[in-house]
Amino acid sequence: MNATRFGHVALIGPPNAGKSTLLNALLGQKLAIVSPKPQTTRNRLAGILNVEDAQIVLLDTPGVHIPRGSRLNSRLVEAAWHALAEAQAIVIVLDAIFYSKKPDMLENDIKLLSRPVERSGLPVIIALNKTDAMPDMPSLLPVMARLGEAWPGAAIVPVSALKKKGLDELTKVMVSHLPEGAAYYPEDQLSTAPMRFLASEIIREKLFLQLSQELPYNTAVAIEHWQETAKGARISAVIYVSRDRHKGMVIGKGGAVLKEVGTKARHDIMELTGAPVHLELFVKVREDWTEDEFFLNELGEEHGS
Numbered sequence: 001m002n003a004t005r006f007g008h009v010a011l012i013g014p015p016n017a018g019k020s021t022l023l024n025a026l027l028g029q030k031l032a033i034v035s036p037k038p039q040t041t042r043n044r045l046a047g048i049l050n051v052e053d054a055q056i057v058l059l060d061t062p063g064v065h066i067p068r069g070s071r072l073n074s075r076l077v078e079a080a081w082h083a084l085a086e087a088q089a090i091v092i093v094l095d096a097i098f099y100s101k102k103p104d105m106l107e108n109d110i111k112l113l114s115r116p117v118e119r120s121g122l123p124v125i126i127a128l129n130k131t132d133a134m135p136d137m138p139s140l141l142p143v144m145a146r147l148g149e150a151w152p153g154a155a156i157v158p159v160s161a162l163k164k165k166g167l168d169e170l171t172k173v174m175v176s177h178l179p180e181g182a183a184y185y186p187e188d189q190l191s192t193a194p195m196r197f198l199a200s201e202i203i204r205e206k207l208f209l210q211l212s213q214e215l216p217y218n219t220a221v222a223i224e225h226w227q228e229t230a231k232g233a234r235i236s237a238v239i240y241v242s243r244d245r246h247k248g249m250v251i252g253k254g255g256a257v258l259k260e261v262g263t264k265a266r267h268d269i270m271e272l273t274g275a276p277v278h279l280e281l282f283v284k285v286r287e288d289w290t291e292d293e294f295f296l297n298e299l300g301e302e303h304g305s
C-alpha cells in the first residue's frame with residue numbers, strides 16, 4: 001500500500017439520508033447498520049477505506065436534527081457534530097428524492113447544517129444521494145443550484161449508495177481534500193470499533209427491522225458475555241427496553257419476535273467474525289433509559305469513544 005494521503009472524512013446529514021448505506025457502499029462491505037427508519041445510527045463509527053493513493057477514515061454519524069424529547073436524542077446530534085472535530089473534510093449526505101418532493105425541507109436542512117459546518121472550517125463535499133429513485137436528472141437541477149448557493153465552491157456529487165453509482169467520483173474528491181501522509185491503519189483493518197460493539201449493532205439492526213413504530217427507539221443492546229471457545233464464540237446480550245409493557249412486544253407471542261431477531265443477528269455476526277456463534281438474548285426493563293445519563297455513558301463506552 002502506497003498511500004500518500006491520509007485523513008478523516010465525516011459523513012454528516014439529516015436522518016435517513018443514506019449515510020450508513022454510503023459508508024458500506026464505499027467500503028464495499030457491510031459495517032454500519034441500515035434501516036428504513038430515521039435515527040438508526042447512534043454512535044460515530046469509523047470505517048477504513050484504502051484506495052490506490054490514500055487511506056480515508058470515513059466517519060458515519062447519527063442524523064442531525066433539532067433534538068426534541070429524550071436525552072438520547074440530544075446525544076445523537078452531539079455525537080454527529082463531534083465527528084467534525086476529528087475530520088479533515090465533510091461529506092454532507094442528502095436525500096435527493098426527499099427534496100424534490102419537499103423543497104421546504106431543503107431550506108430547513110441547509111439552515112441546520114450551515115452554522116456547524118462553517119464553524120468547523122472544513123472543506124465541504126455534497127453527496128446528493130438516492131439519485132436512482134429520481135424520475136429524471138433535470139429535476140435535480142434546482143436542488144443542486146440551491147446547494148451551490150448555500151455552499152459555494154463545494155463539489156456536488158450525485159450518487160446512489162444503493163446502486164453504487166458516483167462513488168469513484170466521490171472518492172476522488174475526498175482524496176483531493178486530504179493532507180499528505182502515510183496510511184495509519186493496516187490494510188486489512190476495516191474499522192476501529194470493537195467486535196463487541198459491531199455485534200451489538202447487528203442485534204439493534206434486527207430490532208429496528210423487526211419492531212414497529214416507536215419501539216426500536218426505546219431499545220438498546222449491550223453485550224454481557226463474549227467467550228471464545230474451540231467451537232466459536234458464545235455471546236450473551238441484553239436488550240434493554242424502557243417500559244415494562246415493551247418487554248412482551250420484543251419477546252413476541254411464544255417468543256417468536258425474539259427468536260427471529262436472534263436467528264438473523266447470529267447469521268450476520270457469524271459472517272462478521274467468520275466463525276460459529278452461539279447467541280443468547282435476554283430482555284430487561286430499564287425504566288426510561290433514554291433519559292439516563294449514566295446508562296447512556298455506559299453505552300458510549302461499549303463503543304470505546
Ligand SMILES: Nc1nc2c(ncn2[C@@H]2O[C@H](COP(=O)(O)OP(=O)(O)OP(=O)(O)O)[C@@H](O)[C@H]2O)c(=O)[nH]1
Nearest residue numbers: 015016017018019020021038039040041063161162
Ligand atoms: N433508493 C435508495 N435508497 C437508499 C439509498 N441509500 C440509502 N437508501 C435507503 O434509505 C434508508 C436509510 O438508509 P440509512 O443508510 O440507514 O440512512 P442514514 O442516513 O444512515 O440514517 P440514520 O442513521 O437514521 O441517520 C434505507 O432504507 C436505505 O436502504 C440510495 O442510494 N437509494
Ligand SMILES: [Mg+2]
Nearest residue numbers: 019020040041
Ligand atoms: Mg445511519
